[in-house]
Amino acid sequence: MSLIHLPNTVSAQEIVRCLREHGYAIIDKLVPAITMDRIAEELESYTAVTPFGPDGILGRRTKRTGGLIARSVGARELIVNPTIIETTRRFLSHATTFQIHCTQVVSIHPGARAQTLHQDEVAWDMFPFPDDYQVQCNTLWAMTDYSEKMGATRIVPGSHRAGRSVEFESAASLPAEMEKGSVLVYDGKVYHGGGANRSKHVRSAINLTYALGWLRQEENQFLSCPLEIARTLPDELLRLMGYQCGAFALGYVNGFEDPMTVLGRSQPGKLVGAEFMLKAEQNEDRRSFLREAKFD
Known part of the structure; x- marks a missing residue:
């Protein structure tokens, strides 16, 4: 069994349908591979000095580099990608606004162990949001080819309906294998986790997550992006950052x-x-x- 892949011509309506039914969707080559190479180059000096995680949750062989809006023009373009923005707008249409919640490059290095399968929405102090109330629309953009051996993110299809008290074993999950420039879109309720990297290569992804506008952001955008840079950004991006x-x-x-x-x-x-x-x-x-x- 493999996960669902959609073409880069897919409509936001179809992506939302997949999110509601399966909890995720993979859009193949939504941006050219060269776009990801350009972003990697823009961020290289930052990812090089990012420390590994301190524990098994963040990953002792995993780096998480944030502050992407201030550091990468290419990352800004991904954040306002029209397909993703319209998908998020439709998926979170029950709230008046939505915002960027987190921006980070997740780099899983060789030897990394698989991450515990989890739901992203537990970030809000484990608050028990209703099962039918969505608070997030999340993305993982493949900066490198995403293979199971390299530690592709693992998804439990349909687990967005499972609730908070369930624990899934790795055997219940499938690897979100995809090519560079593709993107995994997923519900904040779906169980997922980084895979074990058994290769000799670093598996990198850009994690851009969106949340309802009335919730606190995981990454403090006001402090992550200095005012002198914020003043140069377009209105759409500024409002996503929280200037609304x-x-x-x-x-x-x-x-x-x-x-x-x-x-x-x-x-x-x-x-x-x-x-x-x-x-x-x-x-x-x-x-x-x-x-x-x-x-x-």
């Missing part, structure tokens, strides 16, 4: 001002309350439309 209200009265600055005011992108003194409520109402209309059209 996550919901009504969540995340404003001063007296109900748009967080973009801090970067000079919004008029000082302009209140966000009324227009944000309008946005919430418009989003609810859109969610109703998607439900009725069975697009979500």
